[in-house]
Amino acid sequence: MFKVGVFGADGRMGSEVVAAVQAADDMELVAGVDSAADRDAVGAADYVVDFTHPDAVMDNLEWLIERGIHAVVGTSGFDEARLERVRELQAANPGAKVLIAPNFGIAAVLMMHFAQKAAPYFDSTEIIELHHPNKADAPSGTAYRTAEMVAEARREAGTAPMPDATTSEIDGARGADVDGVRVHALRVAGLIAHQEVVFGTSGETLKIRHDSMNRTSFMPGVLLGVRRVADLPEPLTLGLESILGLE
Numbered sequence: 615m616f617k618v619g620v621f622g623a624d625g626r627m628g629s630e631v632v633a634a635v636q637a638a639d640d641m642e643l644v645a646g647v648d649s650a651a652d653r654d655a656v657g658a659a660d661y662v663v664d665f666t667h668p669d670a671v672m673d674n675l676e677w678l679i680e681r682g683i684h685a686v687v688g689t690s691g692f693d694e695a696r697l698e699r700v701r702e703l704q705a706a707n708p709g710a711k712v713l714i715a716p717n718f719g720i721a722a723v724l725m726m727h728f729a730q731k732a733a734p735y736f737d738s739t740e741i742i743e744l745h746h747p748n749k750a751d752a753p754s755g756t757a758y759r760t761a762e763m764v765a766e767a768r769r770e771a772g773t774a775p776m777p778d779a780t781t782s783e784i785d786g787a788r789g790a791d792v793d794g795v796r797v798h799a800l801r802v803a804g805l806i807a808h809q810e811v812v813f814g815t816s817g818e819t820l821k822i823r824h825d826s827m828n829r830t831s832f833m834p835g836v837l838l839g840v841r842r843v844a845d846l847p848e849p850l851t852l853g854l855e856s857i858l859g860l861e
């Protein structure tokens with residue numbers, strides 16, 4: 615039995631995780647907590663799933679790593695500096711494996727993978743992410759990671775810089791620059807989580823679009839993460855790609 619705790623249990627994602635863990639034959643819910651003050655309630659868990667807030671997740675991870683509890687993290691806000699800090703914490707307290715996935719939707723992971731594969735073949739790549747207006751951060755963790763993957767693929771292929779003759783703009787009109795890739799964040803009532811990666815070259819464009827219709831769609835990826843995290847080869851794994859055999 616996988617003994618699982620949930621951080622952020624009353625939230626939009628955490629409440630789905632609680633229901634998914636309770637419905638899984640091979641899992642037992644130890645506790646769901648919604649505040650750092652209540653973390654001791656998951657002390658008997660071997661695994662904790664974190665869907666909290668970018669401002670809370672690093673402290674949560676430190677707490678879990680110190681206790682040797684494997685962490686499956688969906689919370690956004692991870693840049694290289696944060697990932698490095700997690701590696702340092704794990705080096706000081708070996709035992710707990712950490713899986714941080716910017717997106718647990720299997721189709722979203724494929725969208726990111728296909729974007730990485732397509733990137734070297736196009737002059738231009740821009741990312742449009744669209745989310746519900748209650749989202750705390752912008753751009754989304756998915757868009758941030760996709761931009762990094764696109765930029766890495768372009769660098770490896772020696773692709774020329776993207777054409778852009780803009781010399782005059784209203785602040786923000788060209789979106790955020792993430793590793794040289796423009797990312798545009800829309801917050802629109804009625805939406806859940808969506809992303810379009812737009813590629814262009816001479817006379818041709820390609821758009822790769824992913825849509826999350828509900829939050830249950832993330833749960834197969836989350837449960838897969840719990841089942842696999844302890845056996846991952848590295849202390850820290852970023853994304854579901856290696857688990858899905860996409861690398």
Ligand SMILES: NC(=O)C1=CN([C@@H]2O[C@H](COP(=O)(O)OP(=O)(O)OC[C@H]3O[C@@H](n4cnc5c(N)ncnc54)[C@H](OP(=O)(O)O)[C@@H]3O)[C@@H](O)[C@H]2O)C=CC1
Nearest residue numbers: 622625626627648649650665666670688689690716717718
């Ligand atoms: N990787 C993925 O596939 C996905 C990732 N996400 C990410 O997950 C995160 C959460 O999203 P969402 O569920 O919509 O957000 P919500 O605001 O709905 O939920 C977050 C919950 O975490 C609670 N919380 C805050 N701090 C702590 C803490 N230290 N310990 C335990 N609980 C805490 C909050 O309580 P309170 O409100 O009282 O502060 C809240 O109930 C975001 O970063 C989002 O981007 C979302 C969807 C998919």
Ligand SMILES: O=C(O)C1=N[C@H](C(=O)O)C[C@H](O)C1
Nearest residue numbers: 690716717749754755756807
């Ligand atoms: O806050 C959300 O809703 C989502 N957050 C994640 C992100 O920041 O990429 C994943 C998905 O986009 C939904």
